[in-house]
Amino acid sequence: MPEISYREAVRHALAEEIENDENVVILGEEVGEFNGSYKVTEGLLEKYGPKRIVDTPISEAGFIGMGVGASMLGVRPIMELMFWSFYSVAFDQILNNAANVRYMSGGLINCPIVIRGPANGGTNVGATHSHTPENVLANHPGVKVVVPSTAYDAKGLLKSAIRDNDPVMFLENTLLYGVKGEVPEDEYLIPLGQADVKREGTDLTIVTYGRCVLHSLEVAETLEKEHEISAEVVDLRSIRPLDIDTVLTSVAKTHRVLIVEEQKPFCSVATQVAYMIQSEAFDELDAPIKRLSTIDAPAIYSPPIEIEQLPNPKRILAAALEVMA
Amino acid sequence: MSKTSTKSADTAKAAINKDLSKEEKQEFLRTMMRIRRFEERSLRAYQGKKIGGFMHAYIGQEAVAVGCCSLMGENDHAITTYRDHGHAIAVGMGMNEQMAELYGKATGCSKGKGGSMHFFAPDLNFWGGHGIVGGQIPLGTGLAYALKYKGLKGASMAFLGDGAVNQGAVHESYNLASLWKLPVVFVIENNGYSMGTSQARSSAGELSQRAAGYDMTWDACDGHDVYAVREIMDKHLTLAREKCEPSVVEVRTYRYRGHSVSDPDNTYRRKSDIEDYRKTKDPIQTFQRRLIEEGTLTEEEASTIDKAARAEADAAAEFAEASPWPTVEDIQKDVYWEVDNPSERKSTGRIFFN
Numbered sequence: 001m002p003e004i005s006y007r008e009a010v011r012h013a014l015a016e017e018i019e020n021d022e023n024v025v026i027l028g029e030e031v032g033e034f035n036g037s038y039k040v041t042e043g044l045l046e047k048y049g050p051k052r053i054v055d056t057p058i059s060e061a062g063f064i065g066m067g068v069g070a071s072m073l074g075v076r077p078i079m080e081l082m083f084w085s086f087y088s089v090a091f092d093q094i095l096n097n098a099a100n101v102r103y104m105s106g107g108l109i110n111c112p113i114v115i116r117g118p119a120n121g122g123t124n125v126g127a128t129h130s131h132t133p134e135n136v137l138a139n140h141p142g143v144k145v146v147v148p149s150t151a152y153d154a155k156g157l158l159k160s161a162i163r164d165n166d167p168v169m170f171l172e173n174t175l176l177y178g179v180k181g182e183v184p185e186d187e188y189l190i191p192l193g194q195a196d197v198k199r200e201g202t203d204l205t206i207v208t209y210g211r212c213v214l215h216s217l218e219v220a221e222t223l224e225k226e227h228e229i230s231a232e233v234v235d236l237r238s239i240r241p242l243d244i245d246t247v248l249t250s251v252a253k254t255h256r257v258l259i260v261e262e263q264k265p266f267c268s269v270a271t272q273v274a275y276m277i278q279s280e281a282f283d284e285l286d287a288p289i290k291r292l293s294t295i296d297a298p299a300i301y302s303p304p305i306e307i308e309q310l311p312n313p314k315r316i317l318a319a320a321l322e323v324m325a
Numbered sequence: 326m327s328k329t330s331t332k333s334a335d336t337a338k339a340a341i342n343k344d345l346s347k348e349e350k351q352e353f354l355r356t357m358m359r360i361r362r363f364e365e366r367s368l369r370a371y372q373g374k375k376i377g378g379f380m381h382a383y384i385g386q387e388a389v390a391v392g393c394c395s396l397m398g399e400n401d402h403a404i405t406t407y408r409d410h411g412h413a414i415a416v417g418m419g420m421n422e423q424m425a426e427l428y429g430k431a432t433g434c435s436k437g438k439g440g441s442m443h444f445f446a447p448d449l450n451f452w453g454g455h456g457i458v459g460g461q462i463p464l465g466t467g468l469a470y471a472l473k474y475k476g477l478k479g480a481s482m483a484f485l486g487d488g489a490v491n492q493g494a495v496h497e498s499y500n501l502a503s504l505w506k507l508p509v510v511f512v513i514e515n516n517g518y519s520m521g522t523s524q525a526r527s528s529a530g531e532l533s534q535r536a537a538g539y540d541m542t543w544d545a546c547d548g549h550d551v552y553a554v555r556e557i558m559d560k561h562l563t564l565a566r567e568k569c570e571p572s573v574v575e576v577r578t579y580r581y582r583g584h585s586v587s588d589p590d591n592t593y594r595r596k597s598d599i600e601d602y603r604k605t606k607d608p609i610q611t612f613q614r615r616l617i618e619e620g621t622l623t624e625e626e627a628s629t630i631d632k633a634a635r636a637e638a639d640a641a642a643e644f645a646e647a648s649p650w651p652t653v654e655d656i657q658k659d660v661y662w663e664v665d666n667p668s669e670r671k672s673t674g675r676i677f678f679n
Binding site: 023025051056057059061062063064065066067068069070071072073074075092093096097101102103104105106107108109110141142144160163164165166189191192193194195238240241242243244245272276 | 402404433434435436437438439443445446447448452453454455456457460461462463464465466467468470471472474475493494497498500501504657658659660661662663665666671672673674675676677678
């Protein structure tokens with residue numbers, strides 16, 4: 001199977017769906033002539049032309065709202081946010097209009113839109129550019145939220161997201177764009193709402209998603225080699241819908257849980273998952289559920305200290321050993 | 326781009342109006358009366374505690390929605406603010422489903438899930454009904470984008486109030502519409518007050534003239550004359566449909582009631598202002614007088630139309646009263662397309678979290 005980067009996997013999904021459906025159009029800042037701020041859309045303008053690949057002004061509320069309106073009439077826009085952090089200036093359009101229009105119309109109107117872009121810290125760009133809003137987005141019934149960790153997942157999930165008739169928020173990661181993984185040449189889809197056990201284990205369940213999956217897999221190796229602890233790593237992949245069953249199956253096997261997220265802890269994804277585990281698998285637990293989040297402050301700029309603010313292999317290992325103590 | 330300037334001295338003789346049949350003219354009057362009687366009846370129901378939340382009456386502004394929506398063709402679309410009852414009736418929505426929506430009943434146009442501010446009828450090319458000031462304008466721009474993308478010859482009318490002209494989303498939409506030549510007419514229904522703040526205290530300069538900064542055509546007209554509204558809108562809708570040229574039209578109108586039912590309307594304007602307008606410019610009275618003078622309507626016919634409108638509104642209230650409430654089970658329907666279409670669901674996993 002060929003190895004391609006996460007960036008290329010996203011691009012291939014976009015290209016395939018543009019070819020698959022004439023209503024699919026990509027809009028965003030610098031997606032065309034500039035070839036994408038992170039080169040995700042590189043070459044697409046040349047190949048598919050300006051009707052399908054549309055450069056927008058820096059005007060997120062305007063162009064995202066415009067995409068929502070166009071989707072009501074059957075266009076299937078894929079809107080690129082240069083950073084998901086910029087969602088705040090389009091908050092009303094995303095979380096009032098896209099999220100609510102089906103409900104408020106009593107089911108008469110659909111909003112088949114995908115909003116995608118990177119949402120991560122760790123790049124020394126300070127608090128304004130380092131938001132990870134998957135918990136905020138998932139707090140709004142009406143939208144779906146996806147956070148892929150690998151090239152394979154990114155491609156299969158994005159294709160499903162584009163074909164979905166509900167608004168899907170697709171959160172990528174600038175630090176994953178260059179990471180390569182095996183991706184089949186033949187077409188495949190991954191359904192939203194399906195977690196993936198990225199590593200099997202028997203002693204500890206690490207529930208995680210996004211870039212923290214890669215750190216957790218590294219830590220699982222260390223736990224095996226240096227501590228004789230067998231850790232299972234469950235990648236949620238999708239936050240809403242959420243595959244809690246795969247998590248509960250793993251918990252029933254290991255009886256100990258660490259949840260790792262690149263999120264501020266208050267009302268985070270881990271908080272929700274921990275609530276559900278204690279509610280539905282209380283008797284399976286041999287230790288309190290532990291949650292490892294970003295250290296609770298705006299994203300710090302200072303490069304070596306930002307690494308410590310985020311979940312990293314060292315912090316994850318320490319947290320895992322606490323759960324096992 | 327500049328201000329357009331071809332308003333007729335007698336708007337009845339404008340090209341779009343001069344060949345109107347007696348029936349068509351009476352239909353404009355009937356629709357305006359139906360809006361007014363529907364709203365008067367719904368205000369009574371509100372006072373009787375049959376209706377909750379906010380309700381923003383359109384009374385006084387009827388000629389705007391009726392004039393604009395009377396021009397809609399197969400590929401023309403409309404989207405508006407929370408003051409949406411008038412547009413809903415003007416595009417052809419029935420009183421029953423609207424009144425039932427106000428009552429919060431399952432038979433309402435949004436199954437009791439939207440309320441007064443959120444009426445929709447996509448089958449009639451009416452896309453709401455939006456609660457956040459200016460928030461619907463990017464959506465209206467998107468309707469125009471979709472028309473152009475699909476190669477359909479039509480136009481989007483994106484209605485906003487005078488209070489919305491200072492919202493960023495409106496300006497962003499102006500820019501996108503002009504930049505990409507989208508077939509949209511931004512219709513500012515200027516009723517003089519953004520809630521309780523007069524135009525003079527909230528907005529610098531001429532409202533429609535701001536279009537010039539975005540290289541768009543703009544114009545303004547009286548909103549109490551349905552003929553004038555039709556004349557100016559025909560011109561701008563034609564620009565949109567034929568040339569994909571967006572524009573901004575300011576329609577100067579007036580509302581008789583407070584901003585919403587929660588506004589006692591005794592702080593920011595004089596009662597005599599409202600009375601003066603009602604006596605001299607009321608869109609229904611002036612149009613009725615005009616039709617009678619033209620000889621296309623008799624006093625008796627006017628009375629019949631009015632009685633029928635009142636009876637229709639009363640019947641709608643009875644329909645709403647007799648209709649069932651939505652159920653607690655209905656709360657989680659119409660949230661996700663996939664959940665409502667389980668045989669076609671592709672995703673797995675839990676989607677609700679109670």
